[in-house]
Amino acid sequence: MASEDQLMHLVLIRHGESEWNKANLFTGWTDVELSENGVKEAQAGGRALKEAGYDFDVCYTSYLKRAIHTLNNVLDEMDRAWLPVVKTWKLNERHYGALQGWNKADTAAKYGEEQVKIWRRSYDVPPLALEPGDERDPHTQEMFRDVAMKDVLPYTECLKDTIARAWPYFQDEIAPELKAGKRVLIAAHGNSLRALVMKFDKLTPDEILNVNIPTAIPLSYTFDQDWNVVDKHYVGDPDMIAAKIQAVANQGKAKK
Numbered sequence: 401m402a403s404e405d406q407l408m409h410l411v412l413i414r415h416g417e418s419e420w421n422k423a424n425l426f427t428g429w430t431d432v433e434l435s436e437n438g439v440k441e442a443q444a445g446g447r448a449l450k451e452a453g454y455d456f457d458v459c460y461t462s463y464l465k466r467a468i469h470t471l472n473n474v475l476d477e478m479d480r481a482w483l484p485v486v487k488t489w490k491l492n493e494r495h496y497g498a499l500q501g502w503n504k505a506d507t508a509a510k511y512g513e514e515q516v517k518i519w520r521r522s523y524d525v526p527p528l529a530l531e532p533g534d535e536r537d538p539h540t541q542e543m544f545r546d547v548a549m550k551d552v553l554p555y556t557e558c559l560k561d562t563i564a565r566a567w568p569y570f571q572d573e574i575a576p577e578l579k580a581g582k583r584v585l586i587a588a589h590g591n592s593l594r595a596l597v598m599k600f601d602k603l604t605p606d607e608i609l610n611v612n613i614p615t616a617i618p619l620s621y622t623f624d625q626d627w628n629v630v631d632k633h634y635v636g637d638p639d640m641i642a643a644k645i646q647a648v649a650n651q652g653k654a655k656k
């Protein structure tokens with residue numbers, strides 16, 4: 401067992417409910433705001449972290465406002481608004497291609513729940529792609545104007561593609577901070593966090609299929625120096641967390 405000063409502390413938090421989660425729409429890189437409930441969820445996540453005695457040295461988030469505003473609310477609750485925050489598009493949600501804006505239950509009724517589960521959760525089957533020139537094309541959006549190599553920007557992504565950008569970012573930018581003893585908080589998205597969890601937990605493509613991340617519940621990881629997970633737990637009430645995980649899974653079901 402590693403001694404406490406050799407352990408590395410990381411907390412992941414998915415953004416609170418967004419306006420499009422509430423409407424059950426595929427979101428991806430659409431930059432939608434938190435719902436009123438989502439703000440409350442983020443605040444509750446911050447309070448849970450504070451009450452459990454967590455503190456951080458550096459935070460990371462995506463370019464999307466639902467994650468950024470979640471982080472701001474968490475840090476406000478912890479009286480840590482002053483902490484350094486690094487934003488990167490590499491932690492953006494998985495790009496949902498042409499599905500962005502479609503209702504998940506209607507899509508399940510039209511294409512079948514199995515197909516929707518594959519689009520939502522499979523490791524290597526991407527959703528239908530955006531057409532180049534679509535107004536949602538990231539190559540033409542202001543948000544990505546500083547991305548030098550535009551061909552890395554996607555028209556759609558499966559989880560494998562999200563891992564291909566999020567995992568090298570974690571290894572190059574975040575892992576050294578953890579190694580240096582910094583306590584790190586990452587506020588991101590259901591699927592960009594699944595990308596990290598798949599790597600941390602060494603899950604197979606079949607195992608990751610059934611992993612759903614609940615909104616705004618802090619997920620605490622402790623690693624030893626070899627990146628073995630020595631502790632992993634959600635911070636909050638277990639029944640509430642189980643209900644939230646099930647609610648995420650149910651979003652892809654057709655309405656009966």
Ligand SMILES: O=C(O)[C@@H](CO)OP(=O)(O)O
Binds near residue numbers: 429520
């Ligand atoms: O719509 C999305 O971008 C994601 C996260 O909200 O949804 P899903 O859980 O269906 O992958």
